[in-house]
Amino acid sequence: MYYNYSPAKNLFKDTSFFKPGYFSVASFDKPTHILALTYNGAIGKSIRTVGEYAFSNQKYPQPEEQGGAGILHRSAYNFGVESTVPKTNVNINAAYEFVGKSFENNTMAVLMAGTQRAKIGGDGIFFNSFLKLALEYSYLLQSNFSNTGRNNKWGFTVATQSKRYPSVSLSYKPFATFRTFDDTAQIQQKPVLGEVWTAKVNYQVKRKHYSLRFTLVGNKNNSILDTFRYGSSMLQFSTIYTTAKTNISTNIAYSNIRSGIETAVLPAFNNSVNIGLSGGRTLKKISLNGAVDIGFNESGICKYGAGLNAMYRLQQIPLSVRANCRLMQYKLNPGDPWNNLVFAGLTMNWQLKMKVSN
Structure with a gap:
């Protein structure tokens, strides 16, 4: 009996077979019974096969009885095959997934019933x-x-x-x-x-x-x-x-x-150009990095800023000190005043070395 079901192998990269984003409270009064079987095998040395089958069954009251819901509509299955063409660097793969219209899973965050993918x-x-x-x-x-x-x-x-x-x-x-x-x-x-x-x-x-x-x-x-x-x-x-x-x-x-929306939010940003220049220099004890950038949109200049990063390493002890800061001015709409964003930080790092012997 499963209240949350996910297959052993995901054959499709875009969305998982069943992978809920939340968990609902299980009901012991009307539970959903899910039986799952998995298969993993090979044909020869170059063909690999995987598959999975799941069947769900829920006891409905008489008014909610799902008449005509056969075994196929209460099932979900997938299978896949991968193969490498001998003596080449060519790989071939195929997969198929079926979810019946009456497949029950109360913890599913995505409506997958009645879906087929290949x-x-x-x-x-x-x-x-x-x-x-x-x-x-x-x-x-x-x-x-x-x-x-x-x-x-x-x-x-x-x-x-x-x-x-x-x-x-x-x-x-x-x-x-x-x-x-x-x-x-x-x-x-x-x-x-x-x-x-x-x-x-x-x-x-x-x-x-x-x-x-x-x-x-x-x-x-x-x-x-x-x-x-x-x-x-x-x-x-x-x-x-x-x-x-x-x-x-x-x-x-x-x-x-x-966008298909006529009154888009901040339409001036729909077309923008950003230009940035950065550079750095590394010396024996200190390293310096700096950057400047500017942005344009339909109203003209919409942002500009600069940043500086410096790090100093002490020779006698394994300690390094890093300081960085950034200043940026921006405006969201053509008639808005300029807004400031200021960031500054100081970091100290102590490096620990350990010698491990057998």
Whole structure:
């Protein structure tokens, strides 16, 4: 008898099979009996299989008797298979999950009854680890007593890795999730569907006395909940120059927010640009680091600030003292006055060394 049930192996990374976010009080008057069976095995040397089956049964009073609820609708099961293609670096995986419409679990924080999910994918490494490819297809079906919803998505990742040429990666990944019970107890829970594009370019120049790294990152995402749409985009460029004792870095980022709400909160921040410059110097006893940054949005300058960090190490005793401070001014709306944020801290660290002998 279980009042809280979770399977032994999670085959889907986005949401667990059953993993409640809260615990309800168990009822010994009308308990829910859940029987779970798990399986883990292999076929040959390259195929691995997993599976799980759960059956729930609850004793209803006569007016609440669920007529016609067969064994299948009171069951939940999943199974998966993973395989490696012999003599290659290619992996293939597939999984399927089914939750019956009448599967009872009073501690579930997410409405999973009447849900089916399936996925199939693969990944591989080619050309002496220079190229990595991954592909995945997913299917979602949710049914209740009045309607049925479906979702078909697929995702891929392409990445290169090289010391001589720039490393590039591009990925597209869909997602589907559910609103938790804590959001509302009155409105029927609905799936949230979305997609994320991510791209990254990285290149590093190494010389005898210094190294220089360039990084360009882009991200774009969209999500849909019923008739509400939300999306955002981000583009960031950074570079860092490093020597044995000195480091200097710059960062430029642009962000854009798209919302289906006409009266968005703080709309001036929907399009913003942030620029930052930082540097540091490490000496024998002391290290210094500083940074300045400034932000712009549709109204003009919206924030600017500076910070300083210093650390001093004593030679005679294992004690180090760190002091840091930061000052920033910002305003939320174009007509608002400037607000100040001030932070200062002092930290003392004592290092203990112990010699362990057999």
